[in-house]
Amino acid sequence: MARTQEWQDSEPWPQAWPDEHEPDDPFPPEPRPMVNPYAVIALVAALLALFPVAIVFGLIAFGHPRGRAMATFAVLLGLAEVAALAALVLMSGNLLSDGLTRADDLVAPQSTAGSTAAPPTTTPTPPPASTAPTALPTAEAPVVRKGAACTAAQLGMIGSAADGGTLLCLGDPATEGVYRWSGPYHVGTGVYEPGETCDPGIAKSGRTADGRALVCEGGARDAAWVRWTE
Structure with missing residues (x-):
């Protein structure tokens, strides 16, 4: 009994290796990045008003476990920039059409006034009274017989x-x-x-x-x- 106890005391303490790699593995796995790079690119692009890049990289960033909140913010910011650009284009088109309409309204009265205000250079001579027939009612011709x-x-x-x-x-x-x-x-x-x-x-x-x-x-x-x- 004393020998058994002595052998157990002399045994070396068992060593436990981590599950990630073997002790003899010379290439341990790289640690996962703390920040999602796609989300960072999407946010920077959104802040620079590059909404196509922001939306594309923001959608790609949703496939990674980190940075989803940042990707969501970048996508929303890119969509807001798209909506603002569309509204600006529509407002510019309306302002341009209104300006053209006002210009046409201003030009039309001036051209009409110019055409009506031209004074005659010479006095026309009235035509002879006999050149044109007078539109007067005539008596109805009676029905008669030739030779009567x-x-x-x-x-x-x-x-x-x-x-x-x-x-x-x-x-x-x-x-x-x-x-x-x-x-x-x-x-x-x-x-x-x-x-x-x-x-x-x-x-x-x-x-x-x-x-x-x-x-x-x-x-x-x-x-x-x-x-x-x-």
């Missing part, structure tokens, strides 16, 4: 045949005091008064307001409207 007799009061009156042709009450050159409906004739639709000047190159025939036929007689400079009676 008409009265002296109807001399020069315009009538309408059954087929739509234009007939005139004219005097018979062979018999004095005899008047008949003759035609058909072409009578212009312009309304004039007897004695007014006319231009044969513009209109050779016309009518009065009460439905009497007129003819332009005379030269080019002294032509006048006279009643069409024969």
Whole structure:
């Protein structure tokens, strides 16, 4: 019994090695970094307004056990910078469109005033009264028969045949005091008064307001409207 106790006392104390590596391992494992480098890069990029780098490295940093709070702050800061940049672009576009609209509003009245304020340099000469027909109501042509007799009061009156042709009450050159409906004739639709000047190159025939036929007689400079009676 005494020998057993003596042997136990003389035994060496057992040595315990750490579980991380063997005592003979020449390459012990490197310790884990205290700070997440991706989170640091993301935070620095966010502070420098490099929001694409901040967002990308911030998302990568979530795969590491450390620095997640820093990565979250960097991502949120990058998103805030994106929102601020978008708002600035929208505000700049609105201000530019408002400026262009105001410029157009200022230019339009000036151009209108310039076009309306131009004074005439020469006084235009009014055209002759006979060059354009007068828009006056005319009497409706009665329906008559060609060759029928008409009265002296109807001399020069315009009538309408059954087929739509234009007939005139004219005097018979062979018999004095005899008047008949003759035609058909072409009578212009312009309304004039007897004695007014006319231009044969513009209109050779016309009518009065009460439905009497007129003819332009005379030269080019002294032509006048006279009643069409024969």
